[in-house]
Amino acid sequence: MSNLNYLFAAFLITWIVISAYLWMLGRQVQNLKDEVDSLTEGSELSPDRPTGTTSLPDADGHPIRQH
Amino acid sequence: MRTSGARGTQLANLGLVLGVLAGISMAIGLYLGLVYAPMDAVQGNAQRIFYIHVPMAWVAFLAFFVVFVAGIMYLWKRELIWDQVARSSAEIGLVFTTLVLVTGSFWGRPIWGTWWTWDARLTTTLLLWFIFLGYFMIRAYAGDRGRAATFSAVIGIIGFFDVPIIYLSVNWWRTLHPQAVITLSGAAMPGQMVWALMVCLLGFTLLYAYLMVQKLAIEQAKDKLIDYQFALSEREAEGVTAA
Secondary structure (H helix, E strand, O other): OOOHHHHHHHHHHHHHHHHHHHHHHHHHHHHHHHHHHHHHHHOOOOOOOOOOEEEEEOOOOOEEEOO | OOOHHHHHHHHHHHHHHHHHHHHHHHHHHHHHHHHHOOOEOOOEHHHHHHHHHHHHHHHHHHHHHHHHHHHHHHHHHOOHHHHHHHHHHHHHHHHHHHHHHHHHHHHHHHHHOOOOOOOHHHHHHHHHHHHHHHHHHHHHHHOOHHHHHHHHHHHHHHHHOHHHHHHHHHHHOOOOOOOOOEEOOEEOOOHHHHHHHHHHHHHHHHHHHHHHHHHHHHHHHHHHHHHHHHHHHHHHHHHHHHO
């Protein structure tokens, strides 16, 4: 009794699900970056508006300084 | 004094190190489980599912323990970080519980002759899966962030009590599911199998740590973005009123 097909199926499903989850996390990061970019363009952070500091937070919640 | 940017870089480096270590140890673990460890004389190759099934069950239990601790801390301190930790860990726990149920089915089919049976361990594991599915449904329907955090913390704390029941179910009831093969008194299997299992346990634990670092960073960024959007809309509303 070898049951190799069950072993193969179990491993295949496991790696597909883990890979899909990692891909989903990557998508979430990309969506967050896109959202930050759209907010930056639509707010006082726009390059058309000369500003010093802004209230857009960095990863730790502190304002990002625009140069 | 460390800057916030330095902390972000340190977290990214930690994630990278954990990811690389998880990848290496899982690759070694897979080699040990699939090649080095001997084939079970009775169950054949299906027994090798054990080398991913058991570590994923361990990771799921660990994840829900983190949800339990973070839930208590949130209710006590009312700090958002604990809710972020709890929801990150709950999501990872749910993914791994799903995989435990699926790989268990693929193991059970050739050995028990059925994909599913209402065995005590299987049923209590399915119950755990539903509890944490409910955890995310409550979060989705609660509306307010504070209420969602409070409700889900309570569910996470109560839900965790299913974990020791799952673990002890094979001792409390007569079940099809095998009993623990590694106990304090020793291991009821060859040393090669024990080694393969230990390396796989390490690999999956590192994978959990890596996923936690990634997911926690995402949840923190999401909350900050919500705060910023809220502040921006308030400022715009003030601007309209002033005009």
